[in-house]
Amino acid sequence: MPEAPTTEPWAGTPPVPHSLRPGAKPEAYMAKIAEGDERLWVPIGRPQVEDVYSKPVWISPTLNMWADVLMAKKPCIVNRHYHPKPIWAYTISGKWAYLEHEWTATAGDFIFETPGESHTLVSYAHEDPMKVFFVVSGPLMWLDEHGNSVGHYDVFDYMKDARAHYESNGIGGAYLDSLIR
Ligand SMILES: [Fe+2]
Secondary structure (H helix, E strand, O other): OOOOOOOOOOOOOOOOOOOOOOOOOOOOOOOOOOOOHHHHHOOOOOOOOOOOOHHHHHHHEOEEEEEEEEEOOEEEEEEEEEOOEEEEEEEEEOEEEEEEOOOOOOOOOOEEEEEEEEEEEOOOOOOOOOEEEEEEEEEEEEEEEOOEEEEEEOHHHHHHHHHHHHHOOOHHHHHHOOEEE
């Protein structure tokens, strides 16, 4: 049961019985996804970039997708890549952009990245770290500055990196498994 109602007009309404079909996986809930235990932030970025981290919040190996909060603590080129699949983004804090576009995103801004797009993700100097909630469809194809593919990264790379990080810092690999749906 969620928190009990007080003055809400729906007080007394019963929950739907048998809400989860047999075989369905449970929902996922994570409070305050952009905050919390520092150990949950996985150093990320290929090629490796300092001060860039990803906190996974949902992982789907069968869809080759994941959702995360991407954080850049300093202004930097976060990475450069090509997307064969769609991406959704919501800006939580900081300032960021793609060099290939007109806009500069700050808190509250939404972006949809269409399949077929190459771009260079940069974070700006800002009083708050860049934190962006992304729903990512793998793979990402890493690009050099000429736009040539130099590698790839998908949900299996992501799980490997996160698992190694969590197993090395005491969080444990079971935590990563708890995010898989
Ligand atoms: Fe992207």
